[in-house]
Amino acid sequence: MRLRELVLDRFRNYAALHLTFDAPVTLFVGRNAQGKTNLLEAMHALAFAKSHRTARDRELVQWGREVATVKGRVERDGGRSVRLEVRLAPKGKTVKVNGVEKRRLSEYVGHLNAVLFAPEDLNLVKGAPQHRRRFLDMAIGQVSPAYLHDLSAYLKTVAQRNQLLKMARTAGRPLDELLSVYDEQLAALAAKLLRKRLEFVGKLEGWARTIHAAVTQGAETLSLRYVSTVAMDAADGAMQAMEERVHEELVRLRPHERERGVTLVGPHRDDLAFFVNGYSVQTFGSQGQQRTVALSLKLAEIEFIREAVGEAPILLLDDVLSELDAGRQLHLLSVIQDRVQTFVTTTGVEGVDHALVRHAARYRVEQGQIEPEG
Known part of the structure; x- marks a missing residue:
């Protein structure tokens, strides 16, 4: 499966964002506290209807706002497309699959499978x-x-x-x-x-x-x-x-x-x-x-x-490359290659020598603003 689109509205430090993904590996590069992890958190929320960082949905809504939404388009094997939406509001959370609201979390989870690996793991x-x-x-x-x-x-x-x-x-x-x-x-x-x-x-x-x-x-x-x-x-x-x-x-x-x-x-x-x-x-x-x-x-x-x-899930790597030595990095990247759509946050990839990283789509993240590199 592939995550082809991610749309954020008033989520964390993103007032509005629309990204499309074609490459097998996407890098989000930038200094700490710029909003890189928030992007993976949004993908995690799209998959599980919850954050991996907090149990309080209110913390996901941009400061001073009441409602936040995360939307995405998932492409499953065979070309089938699934649209997902998570809406966070004061009265509660709603989730939709292809525009249809799901009352139970068990009816929502599983349309986008994801594996997250972060230093706290x-x-x-x-x-x-x-x-x-x-x-x-x-x-x-x-x-x-x-x-x-x-x-x-x-x-x-x-x-x-x-x-x-x-x-x-x-x-x-x-x-x-x-x-x-x-x-x-x-x-x-x-x-x-x-x-x-x-x-x-x-x-x-x-x-x-x-x-x-x-x-x-x-x-x-x-x-x-x-x-x-x-x-x-x-x-x-x-x-x-x-x-x-x-x-x-x-x-x-x-x-x-x-x-x-x-x-x-x-x-x-x-x-x-x-x-x-x-x-x-x-x-x-x-x-x-x-x-x-x-x-x-x-x-x-x-x-x-x-x-x-x-189908393989998507893989979310939140600043883990810097936490792994060269041998573990190599093994991780070799497993990923051409098999798993992967999203990576990092402060830099200068020390990572692998074709997968060199050929990845790359975005620069700075104060909640995202610009493609290269």
Whole structure:
């Protein structure tokens, strides 16, 4: 797939902008704080109807304005064209596909698949578990609308159950009858999410292991493990078995949950662990190893999406070339070449010696103004 047009209206520091893209690789070059990342953020918003930098949609609207819009035209394989629109307003967010408003996010996400790689994605390896859960949810959600729907229902159920646990603690009553109803709902939804996550991690590991071995010239073997609050593995993937195990844990831990007022079991508490040659990268890995694992995961995500939907996603590289050494740069650019439409932000490419960069479309970004170079 290709993003052919991007139209911004009062988005961040862009009052109005209309860009068209024909080249496989597009570079946005400029000093820091000029608006380069805002362009990739707009593309991310077009794909996911949300920012990767903030949970507050209001921050995406230009200062002093009430409404912002992001529009784009996506060309899918076979020449099919899809027009997308995200409108951010005080009363809420609306999304449209080919002019038709979609009520559910699961009906919108997936028309433009995108993989973002930014310096903060190092947190994917060494950061808190929520970074890895977000990675899982966004990657799976792009190719499975049902997963997004189940995730939304699951998180609402967790929030409602947490309220009930707090009420039980405050009132001094167990409220076991009501909690049992929520336990059944939560276990059923958790099992659906767990099965999808375990399947995803199994496929991702295959791609990431191959990529990681290539980057390290065969010196390192990467493996992944899904760390669940409920003891299970990919081989024990029967829905009923998962549901029963989650339900058993919810019942077993209910006294502790009432004391703390939170749900301690389920996908919202799970994690993803990485190992190189059998050792935990999170605990024992060097910064270079952690960067290589993060790079391998992002490149593996591209392959996962390509396999799942039959087309490669677009790739958004936010100032990462300067964060990678020459070897990792070369591998990243070689994977991209002629296969993935890529948008790169950078302060300069003088140290990057690759034909892909030399032949890329290039724009100079300065104080929210964009001019083509060359």
